[in-house]
Amino acid sequence: MNTHETELATYNFAYLDEQTKRMIRRAILKAIAIPGYQVPFASREMPMPYGWGTGGVQVTAAVIGPEDTLKVIDQGADDTTNAVSIRAFFQKVANVAVTTKTREATVIQTRHRIPEEQLTEGQVLVYQVPIPEPLRFLEPRETETRKMHALEEYGLMHVKLYEDIARNGHIATTYAYPVKVEGRYVMDPSPIPKFDNPKMHMSEALQLFGAGREKRIYAIPPHTKVVSLDFEDHPFEVQKFAKPCALCGAHGVYLDEVILDDKGGRMFVCSDTDFCEERREAGHVGELGVANKEAAE
Amino acid sequence: MLLHTEALEGGFASPVLGAQATFRALLDAMARPGTIRTAGGDAAPPHPLSIAQGAVALTLTDHDTPVWLSPALAHETVKGWVGFHTGAEIVASSAHARFVFLAAGEAIPDLHGFAPGSQDYPDRSATLVIELPALSGGPEFVARGPGIKDSTKIALQGLPADFLRRWAANRAFFPLGLDIVFTAGSDLMALPRSTDLQALGG
Amino acid sequence: MYVAVKGGEAAISNAHRLLADRRRGDRSLPALSIDQIVAQLALGVDRIMAEASLYDRTLAALAMRQARGDMIEAIFILRAYRTTLPRFGYSRAVDTGAMLVERRISATYKDLPGGQLLGPTFDYTHRLLDPSLLGDHEVAEGIQREPDTEPVMRVSDILAGESLIEMEEPDETDTVPGDITREPLEFPLGRDERLQALARGDEGFLLALAYSTQRGYARTHPFAGEIRIGQVEVEIDIPELGFAVSLGRVQVTECQMVNQFKGSAKQPPQFTRGYGLVFGQSERKAMAMSLVDRALRASEFGEDIIAPAQDEEFVISHSDNVQATGFVEHLKLPHYVDFQAELDLVRRMRREYDAAQEIVEEMKEAAE
Numbered sequence: 001m002n003t004h005e006t007e008l009a010t011y012n013f014a015y016l017d018e019q020t021k022r023m024i025r026r027a028i029l030k031a032i033a034i035p036g037y038q039v040p041f042a043s044r045e046m047p048m049p050y051g052w053g054t055g056g057v058q059v060t061a062a063v064i065g066p067e068d069t070l071k072v073i074d075q076g077a078d079d080t081t082n083a084v085s086i087r088a089f090f091q092k093v094a095n096v097a098v099t100t101k102t103r104e105a106t107v108i109q110t111r112h113r114i115p116e117e118q119l120t121e122g123q124v125l126v127y128q129v130p131i132p133e134p135l136r137f138l139e140p141r142e143t144e145t146r147k148m149h150a151l152e153e154y155g156l157m158h159v160k161l162y163e164d165i166a167r168n169g170h171i172a173t174t175y176a177y178p179v180k181v182e183g184r185y186v187m188d189p190s191p192i193p194k195f196d197n198p199k200m201h202m203s204e205a206l207q208l209f210g211a212g213r214e215k216r217i218y219a220i221p222p223h224t225k226v227v228s229l230d231f232e233d234h235p236f237e238v239q240k241f242a243k244p245c246a247l248c249g250a251h252g253v254y255l256d257e258v259i260l261d262d263k264g265g266r267m268f269v270c271s272d273t274d275f276c277e278e279r280r281e282a283g284h285v286g287e288l289g290v291a292n293k294e295a296a297e
Numbered sequence: 298m299l300l301h302t303e304a305l306e307g308g309f310a311s312p313v314l315g316a317q318a319t320f321r322a323l324l325d326a327m328a329r330p331g332t333i334r335t336a337g338g339d340a341a342p343p344h345p346l347s348i349a350q351g352a353v354a355l356t357l358t359d360h361d362t363p364v365w366l367s368p369a370l371a372h373e374t375v376k377g378w379v380g381f382h383t384g385a386e387i388v389a390s391s392a393h394a395r396f397v398f399l400a401a402g403e404a405i406p407d408l409h410g411f412a413p414g415s416q417d418y419p420d421r422s423a424t425l426v427i428e429l430p431a432l433s434g435g436p437e438f439v440a441r442g443p444g445i446k447d448s449t450k451i452a453l454q455g456l457p458a459d460f461l462r463r464w465a466a467n468r469a470f471f472p473l474g475l476d477i478v479f480t481a482g483s484d485l486m487a488l489p490r491s492t493d494l495q496a497l498g499g
Numbered sequence: 500m501y502v503a504v505k506g507g508e509a510a511i512s513n514a515h516r517l518l519a520d521r522r523r524g525d526r527s528l529p530a531l532s533i534d535q536i537v538a539q540l541a542l543g544v545d546r547i548m549a550e551a552s553l554y555d556r557t558l559a560a561l562a563m564r565q566a567r568g569d570m571i572e573a574i575f576i577l578r579a580y581r582t583t584l585p586r587f588g589y590s591r592a593v594d595t596g597a598m599l600v601e602r603r604i605s606a607t608y609k610d611l612p613g614g615q616l617l618g619p620t621f622d623y624t625h626r627l628l629d630p631s632l633l634g635d636h637e638v639a640e641g642i643q644r645e646p647d648t649e650p651v652m653r654v655s656d657i658l659a660g661e662s663l664i665e666m667e668e669p670d671e672t673d674t675v676p677g678d679i680t681r682e683p684l685e686f687p688l689g690r691d692e693r694l695q696a697l698a699r700g701d702e703g704f705l706l707a708l709a710y711s712t713q714r715g716y717a718r719t720h721p722f723a724g725e726i727r728i729g730q731v732e733v734e735i736d737i738p739e740l741g742f743a744v745s746l747g748r749v750q751v752t753e754c755q756m757v758n759q760f761k762g763s764a765k766q767p768p769q770f771t772r773g774y775g776l777v778f779g780q781s782e783r784k785a786m787a788m789s790l791v792d793r794a795l796r797a798s799e800f801g802e803d804i805i806a807p808a809q810d811e812e813f814v815i816s817h818s819d820n821v822q823a824t825g826f827v828e829h830l831k832l833p834h835y836v837d838f839q840a841e842l843d844l845v846r847r848m849r850r851e852y853d854a855a856q857e858i859v860e861e862m863k864e865a866a867e
Contacts, residue, residue: 015583049825
């Protein structure tokens with residue numbers, strides 16, 4: 001091996017150097033002290049592309065230790081390719097234990113979903129965030145949106161939501177639905193379906209949000225009020241599915257639509273794969289499912 | 298400047314894992330105000346800096362974070378220790394500090410003397426790390442706010458008599474404000490600016 | 500019975516294996532050596548170094564090989580490596596006035612001290628495919644004259660001697676230049692941070708913006724005062740020694756654009772500057788950078804901000820190709836959870852629309 005080969009092969013625990021971790025850790029602590037406020041941080045170039053979870057990965061890397069058990073999900077599933085890739089990254093650089101079981105995880109990194117199972121004290125949920133600024137699509141300039149947050153000027157957001165109602169009879173925002181945290185900051189919950197919004201409210205778990213490309217970290221401490229924006233005559237509502245999960249029969253969970261053939265055949269199954277598997281293991285069977293033991297045969 | 302050997306020793310045996318463990322204690326403490334955690338790692342800072350204070354300094358400070366040391370701490374050994382292990386600049390002006398360390402039994406200076414952040418950037422505020430005789434057994438306060446289910450009681454020992462009033466003033470500034478980490482020996486408890494404190498029965 | 504698709508891990512590892520196979524290509528051909536890339540694809544290597552902000556030809560060539568020649572991918576790989584490097588200190592500002600010049604041209608003076616030096620340029624080559632390059636024919640050595648030991652004076656210094664160009668004095672406040680790779684950007688930026696962002700900005704993006712200023716979207720009346728390419732000394736202060744030591748030389752391309760300025764209440768009529776400085780031989784990038792730098796100084800000179808190239812937040816937020824490619828390409832990641840939510844809404848709105856249409860039809864029929 002020449003010098004370059006040896007140099008290139010060594011990385012610190014959890015990849016980030018200690019100075020970077022300190023900087024991220026300071027940002028996380030301030031984010032917790034000011035729930036919903038976006039703390040700028042000097043996001044680093046990660047060995048995976050911007051937009052693919054670099055913010056979440058940096059937050060997880062700053063938090064995680066040898067005692068932790070990590071779960072990574074994308075779209076609610078542990079086996080989506082990007083979730084697999086991020087999980088493999090932490091196994092490699094931090095030699096950390098991993099799991100697909102929500103209950104066993106101490107740190108859960110997620111893209112686009114909150115697990116169905118209620119999170120508990122001691123768990124940390126790390127969200128990957130593409131655009132952290134809830135006002136960005138109303139006002140593209142950071143210089144302006146920063147002022148709006150400082151002055152608590154959120155009228156524009158309500159106007160936008162109300163315009164939807166006037167035009168469509170519905171609030172046309174179905175994911176990344178804005179919330180107000182502890183009565184102060186309007187916050188983007190990342191592109192989770194608004195179905196998941198209520199789970200953020202008074203959660204037992206600590207919720208951390210990392211946006212790598214946009215260089216922001218924010219947080220919701222446990223037991224914090226998180227209210228989805230709405231109107232008296234148009235209260236916030238979540239999507240309801242007509243049928244339960246076709247595999248495990250669960251009601252009141254978020255479902256993926258699976259296309260079965262080219263003749264309009266489709267079914268709806270749990271987006272949270274761990275939740276679905278556990279139910280099937282416990283003997284629950286949906287319309288198109290089979291009892292899990294038989295399936296294994 | 299020749300450093301005392303005391304200043305060169307007493308860092309984490311494993312800087313990476315010591316800092317991670319202490320950060321997790323801080324993370325839990327900040328996320329759940331009123332709960333007491335033990336600082337991780339094995340810091341052995343010079344007297345009168347406590348173990349937890351030393352661990353916090355090692356975990357969070359570096360040359361990007363000006364540090365202010367209280368009069369009881371601002372002697373050569375502590376300065377040398379903080380400087381050697383963290384690279385942080387020790388500043389004379391409390392208003393420029395991102396981290397402030399106070400020794401046990403010292404009067405807590407006027408909170409207005411520390412950086413509260415700005416309207417645009419409330420995160421650019423100081424974190425105070427204050428050593429107390431104990432984190433329990435003192436006069437009881439009721440704490441409410443983010444991170445606290447309903448309410449919780451805290452009973453810090455050694456706070457000044459007017460602390461509630463001073464904290465209320467800090468709280469009224471929200472989202473600006475100071476955040477405090479109280480330490481006692483190797484234990485710590487956090488009081489973020491979002492926490493509301495009232496006298497028991499108040 | 501339905502079985503969910505599994506096996507992401509195996510799919511990823513097989514994809515990587517296939518990638519490695521395709522990267523190597525036809526095994527009957529010799530593998531490209533890093534030395535060959537450094538020597539023969541030098542301008543590509545320079546671009547990778549410039550936009551990755553890391554001056555290391557070997558690593559840039561390695562990145563290029565690893566990326567199968569995909570420049571943005573190579574830049575990304577090199578940047579991700581750069582991030583992990585410890586920071587020992589900051590060099591002194593390089594003195595381009597003391598550059599060992601290999602190429603130096605000015606469009607503003609016919610002749611000037613130090614002369615016009617064409618150097619290794621594509622300029623005036625006829626862009627005809629060269630069949631001799633299909634093979635490996637002997638190539639004559641370049642002609643070298645005795646190197647000038649005298650520093651070559653900068654064109655901007657000539658104008659400065661007449662007080663006809665804005666002075667660029669270092670800040671009196673002794674401010675330390677920012678470092679955009681260590682601190683989050685905060686708009687409006689200082690010029691130091693802006694120039695850093697432009698120096699690592701995407702060549703194509705800056706080129707298009709620079710072009711737009713020439714076509715009237717914020718005209719700046721530019722003259723290429725001087726373009727110079729050569730070696731500069733990198734020095735670092737060693738506090739323990741009390742003086743600076745040289746770390747070696749790097750090749751840079753500098754462009755000083757000279758722009759007309761009518762003057763304002765505060766400043767007399769004079770020329771203003773747009774500045775470009777890029778690692779390696781990267782003339783197009785340095786020129787584009789200097790045009791965009793000048794356009795972004797609009798508010799400094801009280802010019803109306805009317806064009807994209809003048810809009811700092813727009814330009815700098817979108818100039819980084821590693822960020823841009825990541826976010827554009829992230830759309831290929833699964834989004835089916837959000838799409839499901841949208842599907843549900845569109846289906847619901849469609850049902851309501853169809854119901855409303857039916858009522859309209861019925862009313863029409865009733866009226867007939």
